[in-house]
Amino acid sequence: YGPQGEIYYIEGTCIDITERKKAEEERQEQRVKLERLVEERTQSLLAANQELTALNEEMAALNETLENSNKNLEREVDFRHQVENELVVREQQYRATMNLVTSSDKTINELLADILHDALKILKAPGGYVGLQDETGEFFVIRHAFGTAKSIVLGSYPVERSMFSQVRQSGEMLYVENYSQYLYRVPEKRLDQIKTLIMFPLKHHGQVIGAFCACWTDEIHQVVVEELEILSQYGNLASIALERTNNQEEITRMAYHDTLTGLPNRASLNRQLDEEMNRARRGEAVGSILFV
Numbered sequence: 420y421g422p423q424g425e426i427y428y429i430e431g432t433c434i435d436i437t438e439r440k441k442a443e444e445e446r447q448e449q450r451v452k453l454e455r456l457v458e459e460r461t462q463s464l465l466a467a468n469q470e471l472t473a474l475n476e477e478m479a480a481l482n483e484t485l486e487n488s489n490k491n492l493e494r495e496v497d498f499r500h501q502v503e504n505e506l507v508v509r510e511q512q513y514r515a516t517m518n519l520v521t522s523s524d525k526t527i528n529e530l531l532a533d534i535l536h537d538a539l540k541i542l543k544a545p546g547g548y549v550g551l552q553d554e555t556g557e558f559f560v561i562r563h564a565f566g567t568a569k570s571i572v573l574g575s576y577p578v579e580r581s582m583f584s585q586v587r588q589s590g591e592m593l594y595v596e597n598y599s600q601y602l603y604r605v606p607e608k609r610l611d612q613i614k615t616l617i618m619f620p621l622k623h624h625g626q627v628i629g630a631f632c633a634c635w636t637d638e639i640h641q642v643v644v645e646e647l648e649i650l651s652q653y654g655n656l657a658s659i660a661l662e663r664t665n666n667q668e669e670i671t672r673m674a675y676h677d678t679l680t681g682l683p684n685r686a687s688l689n690r691q692l693d694e695e696m697n698r699a700r701r702g703e704a705v706g707s708i709l710f711v
Contacts, residue, residue, distance in 0.1 A: 538653035544633040551629035615640040619654035
C-alpha cells in the first residue's frame with residue numbers, strides 16, 4: 420500500500436486443489452458406501468437376531484410341550500401302575516372270597532359279612548349292609564351293616580316300605596344317585612343321611628330273597644360302571660353262598676328225615692344219641708335209653 424493507502428501491487432500464491440478435492444469426493448463416496456454397508460449389515464443382523472429370537476421362543480414352547488408331555492406320561496404310568504396294583508389286589512381278594520365261599524365252614528351270616536366287607540373295601544364305600552327277607556316274605560331284615568350304614572339301617576323293615584321292594588319286583592340292580600330325590604324313598608328320618616346307594620339282588624333258585632347294598636352318606640357319589648361290576652361280582656358271590664347253604668340244609672334235611680312223612684329217621688336218632696352220649700361223657704348230662 421502507498422502513503423495514501425493506494426495499492427501498489429498484489430502478491431499471491433495459487434495452489435492446485437484438484438487432487439485433494441477429488442480425494443475428498445472419493446472419501447465421501449467411500450463413507451457413504453461404508454454407511455450403506457453398515458446399515459445393510461445392521462439390518463441383516465437385526466433380521467438374524469429376530470429369527471434367532473423366534474427360534475428360541477419356538478424351542479422354549481417345544482421344550483414346554485415336551486415337559487408337559489413327559490409329566491402327562493409320568494402321570495399316566497403312575498395311574499396305570501396304581502390301576503394294575505388295584506386290579507391285582509382286587510383279584511386276590513375276589514379269589515380269597517371265592518375260596519371262602521366254596522370251602523369255608525363259616526355260617527351263612529359270617530360269609531355274608533365277609534363278602535360285604537371285602538366289596539365295600541374295594542369300592543371304597545363308607546358304608547353298606549346286607550339283608551334277607553324273613554320266612555314270611557313280609558319283612559326285610561338287615562343281617563349285617565358296616566361303616567356309616569351301621570347307625571342308620573340296622574333293624575327290620577316291612578318289605579313294601581323298603582327299597583328292597585323295588586329290587587324284589589324288578590330282580591335287577593338298583594342305583595340311586597341322589598336318594599333325597601328318589602321317587603320311592605322310604606319316609607324315615609334316619610335314612611335322610613343316605614346320599615347315594617347301589618342295591619344288588621341276592622337270589623335263590625331265581626327268586627330274590629335279599630339284597631346287597633353299598634351307600635354313601637357324606638356327599639352324592641358318581642358311580643362308574645366298574646363299581647357296578649364290582650358290586651355285581653360280590654353280589655353273585657353272596658348268592659352262591661346262599662345257594663350253597665340252602666343246598667346243604669336241604670341235603671341235611673333229606674339225610675335225617677323220612678322223605679314220605681318228613682319225620683326224623685334212624686340216622687337222625689343215631690346222631691342225637693351220639694350227641695347226648697358225648698354230653699354224658701363230658702359230665703354235662705345224665706340219662707337212660709328206653710326202647711319200646
